[in-house]
Amino acid sequence: MKTTGNTVFITGGSAGIGLAIAKKLTAEGNHIIINGRNKERLDNALKELPGAVGIQGDFAVEADRIRVAEELKNNHPDVNVIINNAGAAFGYLLSERPMHLRKHRLK
Numbered sequence: 174m175k176t177t178g179n180t181v182f183i184t185g186g187s188a189g190i191g192l193a194i195a196k197k198l199t200a201e202g203n204h205i206i207i208n209g210r211n212k213e214r215l216d217n218a219l220k221e222l223p224g225a226v227g228i229q230g231d232f233a234v235e236a237d238r239i240r241v242a243e244e245l246k247n248n249h250p251d252v253n254v255i256i257n258n259a260g261a262a263f264g265y266l267l268s269e270r271p272m273h274l275r276k277h278r279l280k
């Protein structure tokens with residue numbers, strides 16, 4: 174795969190690993206479209222990504238997934254790379270309380 178000149182859509186691109194990938198790919202000459210649920214977080218991330226575009230939406234919600242897909246199809250038909258990164262990482266110790274009762278993040 175060529176690593177420059179792509180149009181890349183990154184779910185969960187407004188923070189963490191997704192934002193780090195967005196910065197790296199922007200620096201390498203790619204057009205970046207990022208997504209996230211929180212509009213303010215999305216707008217702050219865009220300030221760090223010259224030329225990038227944001228599409229707000231919750232990928233756990235079907236209606237949002239369909240809306241975002243339509244927006245990509247209509248306004249960014251040149252997307253040729255999708256990085257499906259949105260999500261959350263939780264760290265658990267098997268010796269501790271049941272998983273669903275813990276709230277410790279990995280970082």
Ligand SMILES: NC(=O)c1ccc[n+]([C@@H]2O[C@H](COP(=O)([O-])OP(=O)(O)OC[C@H]3O[C@@H](n4cnc5c(N)ncnc54)[C@H](OP(=O)(O)O)[C@@H]3O)[C@@H](O)[C@H]2O)c1
Pocket residue numbers: 184185186187188189190191208209210211212214215230231232233258259260261262279280
């Ligand atoms: N960090 C780790 O050590 C680690 C380890 C293994 C796997 N991972 C995986 O790597 C991915 C990124 O992790 P991270 O540590 O970079 O997380 P992070 O810093 O919490 O960032 C998560 C990103 O995803 C967005 N997001 C979360 N849920 C979303 C949803 N339902 N729809 C749309 N956007 C959503 C967040 O923005 P909003 O909150 O505004 O939506 C944010 O932009 C996750 O899928 C995670 O499971 C991470």
